[in-house]
Structure formats: C-alpha cells, structure tokens
Amino acid sequence: MPENKDARALVSTYPTVPLTVDCVIFGFDENSLKVLLIKSDLAQFHGKLTLLGDNVHTHEHLDTAANRVLKERTGMNDVFLEQVHTFSKPDRHPGGRVVTTVYASLLNIKHHELIIHDNELKWHVVNQISEMAFDHQPILEVCTKWLQKKIQEQPIAFNLLPVKFSLRQLQNVYEAILDIKLDRRNFRKKFASMGFLNDTHEMETHVTHRPGKLYTFDFDQYQQKKKHFIGIDF
Amino acid sequence: MPENKDARALVSTYPTVPLTVDCVIFGFDENSLKVLLIKSDLAQFHGKLTLLGDNVHTHEHLDTAANRVLKERTGMNDVFLEQVHTFSKPDRHPGGRVVTTVYASLLNIKHHELIIHDNELKWHVVNQISEMAFDHQPILEVCTKWLQKKIQEQPIAFNLLPVKFSLRQLQNVYEAILDIKLDRRNFRKKFASMGFLNDTHEMETHVTHRPGKLYTFDFDQYQQKKKHFIGIDF
C-alpha cells in the first residue's frame, strides 16, 4: 500500500553526490578531427589533458550547465550541444565520488578563434592524444564513436565546416571521422541526389588546383524531407 | 597557469545533489508493448503511476543502481539494461532538486511472472497510459522513441519474445513498437536472408490455424556478421 509519504521528507533522506558536466568539443581543421582540451589544475594530474568541465550548480539544468561551461571556457555560444552519457564509476575522480554528464558539441575552428587561453586551452588532433586525466580518455572514445554514428544519421558534419564549403571539404570530414576512404563520384552523387546542398555559384579561391564549387547546406529542405522510418537493419 | 589544486579539497567545494535511477522496463504481450509501473508513494501524486526508481547509494555506479532497482522491484536479474538519458530539470521533483538517470530494459512477460506486487506493480499498455507522476510521462516518451530506433538497429526484439518464437510473433513486435504495418512475405525474406534465425523444427501448438515454425535467435552468428559501417543516410 502507498504510505502517502511527504516528498520533501523523502528526498532529504537521499544521499547526495557532486555533479559535473564535461564538454567534448569537436572541431575540424587541416583534414583532422580535433577536440578542445585544457590542462588539469590538479596536482595528481600535473598538466595532463582534460575535457572542459565544471561542477553543476545547485538548481541548474545539466543542459544549461553544459552551455555555461562552453561559454566560460571558450567565450562561445553553442553551435550544437547534446547529452551523450553519464559516467559514474565510484573511483573515477581522485577527489572522491563525482558523477559527470558528458555533452558533445561540434563547431568550426576557423569561425571561433580562441581568445581565452586559460589552462592552455588548445585544439588537439583526436587520434594523437596519448594520455588524459581522470577517465577522460575512455569518455573521449565513447564520444568519438557517438560522433561516427551521428554523422551518418544526421547532417551535423556541416557544423564543422564554413558556411560555404566544397564537396571535397565535406568528404574530408567524413573520411577523417569515419577513418575510411570514400569514392569521390559516388559521394558527390549521394549528396547531389539528397537535394540539401545549394550551389552558391561561387568557387574556391587561392587553391593550387582547379577550384571547386562552393555549397551551402539547406536546413529547411532537410527538415521537410528527412526520413522518419529507416528500416530494420543490423 | 595550473594552480596545482588538491583534488579532495576541490571536490569538497562542489554542491551536491540527490541522484536517482529510473528503470523503464518494456515487455510485450497480447500484441501490445507494455511497461512495468508502480503507484507512487507520495501524497502529492495520490496513486499516480511512476517508473521503477530509487535513490543511488553514495558510492554506487549508476549501472549497478539500475540493476539493483530492477532486482528489488521485480525480483529479476536484468535481461538487457542500457542507460538512455539523464533528466535534470530543477523542478522535476516536488521534494526538491533530484537528478535522475534513466535506464531501459526489455524482457519477456511470460518468462517473468510477477511475484512482488508492492506498490501495485503491474504491466501497462504503453499507449494507454494517461497520467504519470513527476516528469515520467515525457521520460517514457523518450524511452519509447529510443526503443523504436533501437529495434531497427539491433536484434533486441528477441528479448521480448520466448526463446522459441514464430515469425508472426516477431513481426507483431515490430509492428506494435513501430506502429506500422509490414508486408509478411518481405518481412520473412528479410529475416531469412540475415541468417540469424535457427529453425528448431518445432511448430506452434494449440493455435486455431495452421501452426507456424518456431525459431531461435542465433546470437553467435549475429556477433560474427554484424555490420560496422551503415552508410550515410539522413
């Protein structure tokens, strides 16, 4: 039988835990997938790399906290920010029990020159990162896998590119993130047939080869045409 | 410059929050998707339906907590349990700030007769649930969408069925969860061509029509053959 408990009294019996958010901010430059990292403050991790994180305020929504961290650490408003997973191994933090919810964000490196350099904030090539503080290395791996799946299902690769981009740049994003080679002709046909790319009638400039056309992504078209049923496939 | 902070001192400055886990336990019976729910203890929600939840212990991994809740509430060990999302709206709980991490689980109703009936633990047809306590209604919607995506990508529909099942039962699972009609012949061809079904050479019994063959799902075959690259498609 329900005991008609008082909510506030009940919650006051719950143990409490420090919460943090960590942001995995992906960027793309020089044909490599990069991630924005800082160096740890903590003595235990003497200068090891960490994700951009901070504790969550007492009455703060985690989404809000992630946006706040992104802004505090980089000065930027979010381009795209999504909750990926919550990590809770009891000994994951040397300072005691801390649960962290991880968000991922994608942005264009060139559009967001780094102005804040606290804790040596810098872009790092994802597959050249050797060692990180806390459990941030496995967290980054989870987020990279998340990104690999995501770019195949949703048009978020465009967030990594300038507003106007060439098909080669787009293909580079896919090849770098998925770590595969794609056939150029088939790749172009695929995107042409989708109908989400607008020809700007502009061309690349200052390239040492034949310039390619520049396109923009037509988000409205995508919203109208996007699929809702994919098909059973595993 | 890093300040070489002490980890424990740093964490002690973080605000702390009560954490819970909630389990969305899906089952399938009488051609309907069902979910296991209890009635709320709380005065505010006088008998409204809630997910199976509990607070997280001080040094407990969230995965462990979810498994514990599943066992405490139903007496069962998990069939399949996966973290879906963490919900943190500051006012989501009338007792004050509570953050909850939601896990989803799928199991076969017939294999797990309910022995515990605390808080009127019962199966409810998912699309006939009118009102729930807390934010559990939107949480359930998120999990239902998660399930719709998941059954198209991974062979988890089998967790909802007996070990030996007919193709009709399998198709019913897909049709009920995705809320679509599928062509019977194409459905059968699809699964036949996958090669993950083993013919048991047994038949349905006590059915009022021609009995269908019974199959088992070959998990080893699946592990060997499963795809790793799906293809760009959005």
Added chain:
DNA sequence: GCAAAAGTGTTGTCCTTACACCCATGC
C-alpha cells in the same frame, strides 16, 4: 607544361517493394 584536384556517366549487382495463391490446423 606540369602537378593537383575538380568534374562527370555507365553498368552490374543487390536490396526493396508490391503483389496472390495454395496449405495446414481447429472447430
């Protein structure tokens, strides 16, 4: 004129879809 990448089409294969008839069982 040379290097480097852009641009372009066809063919075969496979997967998906649409669709209709006979069969085995319980009653």
Added chain:
DNA sequence: GCATGGGTGTAAGGACAACACTTTTGC
C-alpha cells in the same frame, strides 16, 4: 467445410559500388 493465419516467388525499380578520362587552375 470454413475461418484463420502459414508459407511461398517473381518482377520492377531504386540504391549502391566499381571504375577512367578530361578540365581548370597555380606555379
């Protein structure tokens, strides 16, 4: 024998994979 769902094949269309040559630019 009748109602109910089981079991089966084929043809057309669409998507994907493989593959080579010409064009444009900077230097």
